[in-house]
Amino acid sequence: IANVFFSIPLAAECRPQFAFTWRGDQHTWKQLPQGWKHSPTICHGLIQTALEQGKAPEHLQYIDDIVIWGNILEEVFEKGKKIVQILLKAGFAIKQSKVKGPAQEIQFLGIKWQDGRRQIPMDVINKIT
Template sequence: ATIDVKDMFFMVPLQEGNQDQFAFTWEGQQYTFSHLTQGYKHSLTLAHHALAQELKQVPLEGGVKIYQYIDDILVGGDQLMLVKTMHDKIIKNLEGLRLTIPPDKFQSPAAEVKFLGIWWKGSMACIPQDTLSALDQLRMPESKKELQHALGLLVFWRKHIPDFSIVAWPLYDLLRKGALWQWTPMHEEALQLLIFEATTHQALGPIHPSDP
């Protein structure tokens, strides 16, 4: 089960003594933020810590684990009812803090859920279908920007692509500062191999169940 805490940044209050650091002037009028802003460099860290402290206040059900990344929460366990109970308790606790959890921002307990852009099936991670579709439709890049986009789709799954760094080396070499853009058959072969390995991993599934 998952929970996405909507507008988490804007719900973390700033101590009064720190609000001066968030003051700004607009059309001659001075304003100051009273809560964290999304553009502040340390907002991610502070929001993660604030939510982690609140999660500690919710007693764990037996055999249930909680994983958190900033404002996203994953509740996992072997017993469906225990996961559901924990999931409901977390939502109730957060709503008690006046945090909004819309129905489209959480996934009820199920054998597979999407968390941080990854499909989790039991203890295994699967490449999302939209990523596979994007790889299938990927054209050979005609610029550094297009190559960066292609590698961006693949690099997250590099641990499931054998010898990723070796195969991708000529592609990254093209992205070096000052390197001239010259797409060759060697580059095309490298990119096609990376795409093939990613889709093959998905088709076969993780060889070892413990491989996340």
């Protein structure tokens, strides 16, 4: 999803909570601000709701990252197409360069998945140990 936080409008009555001053001028966010601690949770929930209401095929979602799977190429294409249609209908913009697959091997949230098995790459392990 393209610029996902900035695609979620804040209710007018909530905007004063997000006021800030920059170079002597007061401004306020009109969209969900990046960096606010609750933005990921709100974003995840809105996308999850859209996918549930649109009866999305089986998938795994973390905020705006979504992975789908299937037994054959055509199944994965159809599931992906359905999820993209649901998100577009819900008002989200899709950045086509971010849409990947289908593939035999993927990396999702730092974990490498291949043939139904997961593997944590050594560079990820080294960062957390």
